[in-house]
Amino acid sequence: MPGGGRQDRDGLIRRIPAEHDRRVTLISLTESGRAKLQQVNSALFETNDQALEGFTDEEAGLLLGLPRRLVANLEENPADCAPARPIQ
Numbered sequence: 281m282p283g284g285g286r287q288d289r290d291g292l293i294r295r296i297p298a299e300h301d302r303r304v305t306l307i308s309l310t311e312s313g314r315a316k317l318q319q320v321n322s323a324l325f326e327t328n329d330q331a332l333e334g335f336t337d338e339e340a341g342l343l344l345g346l347p348r349r350l351v352a353n354l355e356e357n358p359a360d361c362a363p364a365r366p367i368q
Contacts, residue, residue, distance in 0.1 A: 292316055 287293045292313035298304035309317065332340045 287313070290316075 288295070290312070291310055294308050294310050296306045296308070298306055332343075335343065
């Protein structure tokens with residue numbers, strides 16, 4: 281697979297050619313990659329907790345559930361969606 285990318289340079293992922301098909305490259309996290317993922321997840325959860333401070337469980341559920349419903353509605357009938365156009 282061409283290019284390495286930052287994840288390769290930083291030692292976060294490992295690329296292994298598949299034995300069954302040399303065109304396929306398997307990608308997995310290294311120990312450093314797993315540690316970085318843990319850091320990112322911790323920061324994400326901390327930020328979510330901070331953003332939702334003072335919300336009831338019901339309010340937080342509603343707030344987080346509405347975008348999911350929007351996406352589901354758009355994915356249900358993608359041909360019916362208007363084409364995107366640049367914002368001027």
